[in-house]
Amino acid sequence: RMEGYGYYTLPTGTEYRGSLWDGMFHGKGELLLPTGGGYRALWHRGVATQGKYTFADGLEYDEEKWRYCDGYDRRFYTEIRSGFKPPGIPQLTNLDPPKIIPEGCYDCGDGFYDPKTRVVVDYKRKFLRNADDEEHEWILRTCRKAWVITTEHKPKP
Numbered sequence: 001r002m003e004g005y006g007y008y009t010l011p012t013g014t015e016y017r018g019s020l021w022d023g024m025f026h027g028k029g030e031l032l033l034p035t036g037g038g039y040r041a042l043w044h045r046g047v048a049t050q051g052k053y054t055f056a057d058g059l060e061y062d063e064e065k066w067r068y069c070d071g072y073d074r075r076f077y078t079e080i081r082s083g084f085k086p087p088g089i090p091q092l093t094n095l096d097p098p099k100i101i102p103e104g105c106y107d108c109g110d111g112f113y114d115p116k117t118r119v120v121v122d123y124k125r126k127f128l129r130n131a132d133d134e135e136h137e138w139i140l141r142t143c144r145k146a147w148v149i150t151t152e153h154k155p156k157p
Contacts, residue, residue, distance in 0.1 A: 018043070034122065035110055057094060092144060099123055101146035108143045115140060 001023035002008070008016045018029020024046035031039040033056075041051025053061040059077045075084075076094040085091055092098050099107060106113045111122040118136060120128045131139065 021045075098144075101144065103146050106139050106143040106145050108139045113139050113143070 002020040003022065004020060005018065006020055008020070010016070013034035015032045016025060016029055017032065018025060019027030020029075021027070022045075025043035025048075026045055027043060029041065029043050031041075033039075036056025037054060039048070039051055039053045041048040043049065055061070055077070057077055073080075076091060076096075078094050078096055079085075079091060093107070099112075101107050102112055102114075104114065104116065106115070108120060111120050111128050112125075113120045113131060115136065118131045120131055122128050
């Protein structure tokens with residue numbers, strides 16, 4: 001069994017870096033997620049006893065003093081840090097500029113979703129999962145879709 005300090009990559013692409021004991025996370029360690037976020041914690045026999053999650057953009061989750069996207073303040077974290085864009089220039093995601101969504105697909109937060117194939121791929125186009133009926137409906141209802149550009153006929157003056 002693994003013991004000491006080491007690195008371990010899970011099948012999901014998440015990587016653990018830290019202390020191991022008897023094949024379990026034990027002591028100080030960090031889970032690094034493929035999306036860029038991370039969870040730094042103190043582990044006891046494979047269970048996190050205390051820890052802190054940090055999003056890919058540097059925002060730290062704080063259960064006690066969480067003020068981000070609380071229903072009253074709907075700004076993105078980058079807007080809180082850097083301010084609003086000028087009027088007429090929308091900011092559609094926390095990532096600015098946002099990822100360009102492939103035609104007919106949706107941005108579901110951890111990658112792109114194609115409703116025809118019901119497959120979610122990460123932003124580098126690697127397979128993540130097949131969406132079940134519940135996730136399919138949620139994505140169609142709430143996620144940002146690739147823009148559909150329409151051309152309008154404008155009469156000459």
